[in-house]
Amino acid sequence: MIPQLRALTEGADHVDVKTVEGDVTLREFLAGFISYEPGWIRLLYRVRAGFVRLLGMRQDELPSARGLRPGDIPFAPGEKLAFFTVEEAEEDRYFVAGASESHLTAWLAVVAGPGGRFDVVTVVKYHRWTGPVYFNVIRPFHHLVVTAMARAGAGYGSALT
DSSP, X not given: OOHHHHHHHTTOSEEEEEEEEOSSOHHHHHHHHHTOOOHHHHHHHHHHHHHHHHTTOOOOOOOOOTTXXXXXXXXXXXXXXXXXXXXXXXXXXXXXXXXXXXXXXXXXXXXXXXXXXXXXXXXXEEOSTHHHHHHHHHHHHHHHHHHHHHHHHHTTTTTTO
């Protein structure tokens, strides 16, 4: 495990890992993962907007990453990738980015392993009572969305040809 990820998972309220395999680079994987925006995911995000308003929170517009190319993936700390901010990344090894809201902070990590293996790690830490309420409601959808995005990342390029 990379040191940054070990530190993030200590004291985390939720950690999950999705593993996929693909014949792509880490940059290609991330481009396919982040730019995967089918209608059903955009619909879920709109439903989420109503739910967070019920909890007294606000939601910013979902930044579109459609058409993102591997060369567009930022690897420098502080740079933005959709609504995530890069925390640490190393070419062809791993990528760690986070997003913080009033109710929780979430991190996305992608670790490239041997044989085209990609571990997509989600780490969540709650800030207030709304954190676990929010996350436990969206958790089943989170698993569907991240799994679909990981498959899209592993298949990057196959949809482009």
